[in-house]
Amino acid sequence: MRKILREYLEKTAKQTILIHRSDTLIKLILRTIVSKLNLEYAAMAIYDKNKDEYVIKISRTKGNFKIPPNFLKITKENPIVKYFTNKDFPSRKDHIFLDKISLLIKSKKIKRNPKLLRFLEDLKFTLLLYRARACIAGFFGKDLIGILFLGERKDKKKINDDDLAFLSVLSTDIVMSLKNAWLFEDLNYQIQKNKDLFLQTVLALASSIEAKDRYTRGHTERVVKYSLAIADVLKKYIKIQNYDKFKEDLRISALLHDIGKIGVPERILNKKKPLNVKDIEYIRKHPVIGADILEKIKDFKDIVLAVKHHHERYDGKGYPDGLKNKKIPLLASIIAIADAFDAMTTDRPYRKAFSLKEAVKEIKRNRKRQFSPLVVDSFLKAFPLDKNEESFNITHLGSRGS
Amino acid sequence: MRNNKKILIVDDDIAVIDFFASFLERFNLEVIKAKNADEALKFFNLNKPDLVFLDIQLPDRDGVSVLKDILEISPKAKVFMLTAKSEKILQKKAKEIGAFDYITKPIDLAIFIKKIKRYIEI
Secondary structure, eight states, X not given: OHHHHHHHHHHOTTOGGGOSOHHHHHXXXXXXXHHHTTBSEXXXXXXXXXXXXXXXXXXXXXXXXXXXXXOXXXXXXSHHHHHHHOTTOTTOOSEEEHXXXXXXXXXXXXXXXXXXXXXXXXXXXXXXXXXXXXXXXXXXXXXXXXXXXXXXXXXXXXXOHHHHHHHHHHHHHHHHHHHHHHHHHHHHHHHHHOHHHHHHHHHHHHHHHHHHSGGGTTHHHHHHHHHHHHHHXXXXXXXXXXXXXXXXXXXXXXXXXXXXXXXXXXXXXXXXXXXXXXXXXXXXTHHHHHHHHHTTSGGGHHHHHHHHXXXXXXXXXXXXXXXXXXXXXXXXXXXXXXXXXXXHTSOBTTBOOOOHHHHHHHHHHTBTTTBOHHHHHHHHHHSOBOTTSSSBSOSTTOOOOO | OOOOOEEEEEOSOXXXXXXXXXXXXXXXXXXXXXXXXXXXXXXXXXXXXXXXXXXXXXXXXXXXXXXXXXXXXXXXXXXXXXXXTTOHHHHHHHHHHTOSEEEEXXXXXXXXXXXXXXXXXX
């Protein structure tokens, strides 16, 4: 999974939402800043929640100000942090320019406020210590999670508004990337700690995926609903051992079946034109990426397989492994139909939704082709069409839609 | 204008030494670099530095025993131990033996400069 994400990073460094190794991105950004603005150095201090301080993890330099990784920190007592976080400070901004602070110190207005003057002098001195011409704050909401340090410009030019806009964008990218990296870190931590917490995090992630794919909003929820309804009928046909566990596994697998879309670029998910070969290749990775994410949990074995194989076909023409017939896990076969049915009955970027009648016909047509016949039969029993063939003759599902 | 003050830095991480050197030289301090205990003692004898920054973990010996040797040569030597925050036991031991103070890595330069300002005019 790491490899896939890294390949992705190299291709589209800007779509940071998908990156869980933020170091690579930060290095890339610092390198860009240093060369574009011709700086002596640029460095990124990142909030360390265990120590409650900011540590310079990564820096890039053109001169001789090489900061070893994890060697410098900025504590909360440091005037730079205070400037960004102190609510009392009158003109709080998300950036500090050394020149502006120097001007401010000389202004008459400040001279009348000795406390503020002392603070600004302290701030200026600190900037000089870090050889910083400017610092840019990286906020996520109200939290300061990173500080970008910018050294002297070698051409001695000033940093102008255009540069600042450019820097702010990059700083936001870094913040998003860090936030995501932390989410993944938490994820790994929770795996060891607590399955439920893990699930919540995965779901939070999943819903962020759903949020970015505007055509599938509510999709997951409906797939869960359909899957469980199918299972309840299916258990009358065949003996399912430990049905309670089966149903719980089904619920979780259905919830998480598309989690691997985290590795699929937004531009592909929301593409209006038909997908090209490369796009399809990307999308086809999502079951495996999903399985990789979930694999770390010990008792998720069946769920991992369900997620991995929910795009297999009964006739063996599916992916990723081309499994056939009974080789496909039952959980995956159920999700496959629920997933396909919901996809057909909702608008997609490239086509309008099918009517219920058409969708049911399509499912029937694919009995023994795409879908397991047993599961198709269960589906048809679970969702009988009414006489008009315009709605389902059922009450147990509640209303459709998100 | 030379300050004439000399600082000996002992650390096995060259990047750390170089950073200290480039940082302190801006304050007109002369920096002497040592990568291990051997060099540390040799350069201490040779240069009689005003301050010593001594990493508590060195490749050939532990920093505390080097501190002992330095204080034997010059009981009034001002030695700052460089430690990680977690190395509490070593910090305590160094203080008992006679370390002047210690500096925890990672370093906040604002705090660092305040600490050494007391011993060196900047």
